Amino acid sequence: MSVLPGFDQDEGMNWRSIRLELARTRDFPEGSVGRAFLVRLPLSDSDVVDHSAVAAAPSRATVQRHWSTEADQRGQLLERGHDWAIRCDGKPDRLLQFNGNPIRIGAQVSVVEADGSVLPFNIARVR
Numbered sequence: 001m002s003v004l005p006g007f008d009q010d011e012g013m014n015w016r017s018i019r020l021e022l023a024r025t026r027d028f029p030e031g032s033v034g035r036a037f038l039v040r041l042p043l044s045d046s047d048v049v050d051h052s053a054v055a056a057a058p059s060r061a062t063v064q065r066h067w068s069t070e071a072d073q074r075g076q077l078l079e080r081g082h083d084w085a086i087r088c089d090g091k092p093d094r095l096l097q098f099n100g101n102p103i104r105i106g107a108q109v110s111v112v113e114a115d116g117s118v119l120p121f122n123i124a125r126v127r
Helices: 052-058
Strands: 015-022 032-042 062-067 074-079 081-088 094-097 106-110 118-126
Touching: 032 052, 032 074, 032 081, 032 118, 062 081
Parallel strands: none
Antiparallel strands: 015 032, 015 118, 032 062, 062 074, 074 081, 081 094, 094 106, 106 118
């Protein structure tokens, strides 16, 4: 999977690269590392999204969707209340839900697709 230019080069120390991998579902009982999102967000010392850092540099909040059966999609994360809109390549928005929980390896988050279906994702890496 390619990475957005400058994705891992942080000017601010709290911006992180977070890899989300599809967790167990009916169609993927073992989950799938070939279905993932790579998001870039700033984290506070308590591992929650630092909203003031996003407000100061919203264009740095990026996402890349990697689906093994489709072309990669790249885009922006936009704050929507407690959730994050995933806006990629002119596709309908998806919602990323951290549910206010710390962003730590092994934790689970949800992605709500444009059709309303909810997919579980495991946090596989935080750099």
